[in-house]
Amino acid sequence: QQQVKQSPQSLIVQKGGISIINCAYENTAFDYFPWYQQFPGKGPALLIAIRPDVSEKKEGRFTISFNKSAKQFSLHIMDSQPGDSATYFCAASGGTGANNLFFGTGTRLTVIP
Amino acid sequence: NAGVTQTPKFRVLKTGQSMTLLCAQDMNHEYMYWYRQDPGMGLRLIHYSVGEGTTAKGEVPDGYNVSRLKKQNFLLGLESAAPSQTSVYFCASSPHGTNYGYTFGSGTRLTVV
Numbered sequence: 053q054q055q056v057k058q059s060p061q062s063l064i065v066q067k068g069g070i071s072i073i074n075c076a077y078e079n080t081a082f083d084y085f086p087w088y089q090q091f092p093g094k095g096p097a098l099l100i101a102i103r104p105d106v107s108e109k110k111e112g113r114f115t116i117s118f119n120k121s122a123k124q125f126s127l128h129i130m131d132s133q134p135g136d137s138a139t140y141f142c143a144a145s146g147g148t149g150a151n152n153l154f155f156g157t158g159t160r161l162t163v164i165p
Numbered sequence: 166n167a168g169v170t171q172t173p174k175f176r177v178l179k180t181g182q183s184m185t186l187l188c189a190q191d192m193n194h195e196y197m198y199w200y201r202q203d204p205g206m207g208l209r210l211i212h213y214s215v216g217e218g219t220t221a222k223g224e225v226p227d228g229y230n231v232s233r234l235k236k237q238n239f240l241l242g243l244e245s246a247a248p249s250q251t252s253v254y255f256c257a258s259s260p261h262g263t264n265y266g267y268t269f270g271s272g273t274r275l276t277v278v
Contacts, residue, residue, distance in 0.1 A: 058207075061205070083264070084263070084264040086266060088267075088269075093271070093272075094271055094272070095169070095255050095257075095269030095270050095271050095272050096208070096255070096267075096269050097269065098266035098267065098268075101266065141207060141208065145263035145264055146264075149262070149263065150196055150213055150215045150221070150262045150263065151210060151213050151221065151223055151263070152263050153210075153263035153267070155207045155208040156207055157205060157206060157207040158207050
């Protein structure tokens with residue numbers, strides 16, 4: 053059972069456009085929602101994260117929007133650049149356990165010039 | 166500052182052979198994890214450790230064993246490799262568990278023929 057559902061599987065965006073990746077969860081105990089960025093041949097790297105006490109977090113061109121009532125969160129990449137082409141994973145965790153971080157299945161983003 | 170280092174980067178095994186994947190971190194992190202990444206399935210947790218001398222099973226532990234004899238090292242063993250274990254393996258570490266960012270290694274691409 054997938055704890056975190058991510059869509060779309062792949063996304064193609066023109067340079068300068070907005071990339072939007074969506075994730076949904078069911079477990080209301082989740083209280084930490086990170087996004088990871090992975091370039092080909094590399095490991096995932098933490099991009100940005102949010103906790104449910106805020107509805108939005110922005111870091112440069114990357115913004116997480118969080119809707120607690122809908123149990124959804126999304127990543128927005130403004131002014132998308134070819135260098136943003138990568139696979140993006142959302143994730144969610146909650147509680148004090150060491151093994152309760154659950155990843156989405158990933159979105160392969162391609163930004164075309 | 167090397168972060169998380171995985172060796173080897175690539176390996177081809179014959180069915181039934183054994184091997185050990187090494188993960189080393191220099192950040193004094195308590196928690197360490199082994200994941201496998203397969204197309205369309207995201208990252209799945211194999212085993213994890215919450216400190217030196219401890220190990221625990223994750224979501225997909227069958228066919229794998231782990232050891233954490235030193236805080237900085239986390240070893241993943243395959244006793245009798247099977248084609249289903251063809252995957253990309255990632256090690257990660259975290260200072261305090263799932264509610265903090267993970268640092269991933271660059272991965273080991275394993276092919277079992």
